[in-house]
Amino acid sequence: MHTVTAEIWTTLSTVVDGPDGTCLVVDPAITPAEVDALADALDATGRRVVAGFSTHPHWDHVLWSPRWPGVPRWATRTAVDALRRTRTSDLAKADDAAPGHDPDLFGVLTTLGADGTTVPWDGPAVRVLPHRGHCPGHAALVLPEAGVLLAGDMLSDLEIPLLDVDAEDPVGDYVAALDLLEAAAEADGVQVLVPGHGHVGDRAELARRLAVDRAYLDALVHGRTPDDSRLGTPWLAQEHARHVERLGRQGV
Ligand SMILES: [Zn+2]
Known part of the structure; x- marks a missing residue:
């Protein structure tokens, strides 16, 4: 890989x-x-x-x-x-x-x-994990033999969780996707995390990113300002403002 x-x-x-x-x-x-x-x-x-x-x-x-x-x-x-x-x-x-x-x-x-659970090719097994965090039709991939998780637009060290603000339950979808990825990583012995944007991480880094993403979402739903260094990036601060606005409309 x-x-x-x-x-x-x-x-x-x-x-x-x-x-x-x-x-x-x-x-x-x-x-x-x-x-x-x-x-x-x-x-x-x-x-x-x-x-x-x-x-x-x-x-x-x-x-x-x-x-x-x-x-x-x-x-x-x-x-x-x-x-x-x-x-x-x-x-x-x-x-x-x-x-x-x-x-x-x-x-x-x-x-x-x-x-739809594996990529049809002759190479090593590639499991497909569909979910709807970030957007409809998102899928992460797990390579069980190599112990690799390809997370797509999730679990980035640089980007906050980017919600699908058009979904009925954006935060619920995202939390469910994080739970799915964590369970798959555990079941398949994932040692290497590859996000779609950012940097490759090891198992400890995967655990850290799950924790900071959950902390971000927890602050968001409880109306607190997230203590998240990724918000120092202007376009991500804008995305955060969109999340706050979306959840306000929902009356959370
Ligand atoms: Zn992307």
Whole structure:
């Protein structure tokens, strides 16, 4: 398992090795040049991309390289449906922040099969953990053999929990997702945490991030100002203000 970091939002892309030089690429990002550099690195080490996975249907997680044609890019059914509705606005966001992606390759996702619990490929087992923290159709991945959790847009050291403010119960969904990830990490002996944005962490760091995310949510629902250093980042302070406004409307 390897990760590369893009400049915007400290975004992590992950490569999982399979048999005979094949590999699975999770959330390749972000600028066309960065995705191209990832394709170069895979070529240079003799790897062939045979599968992709998008952890969730936000623009920075549904990008791709023209150098990996015809490869299935798996996602949950809910994610595929959600992106179908928001594709135009998501593509506009991609054009704005990371111009130059081929629109025909943007968000071309394939729905996981009926059971949807594993990524269908010949490499090491990859378990899919769907939940609806952050947004509908989000899924984390667990590699039980390697003891790795790919958390998508959760468990970042840099970002506060980013709620789906359009959901009926944004905090409940998020807490349930944290519980799910913690239980899976425990069951599968996870030793390495890879968030979608931020830095890779070990088991102790996973426990720390679960604690600070829960502390953030607890302060939020009780109307306290969270004691959270991540709020020093202006755009995250703005997201926090949106959360407060959303929960106020709910009358919590
Ligand atoms: Zn993201």
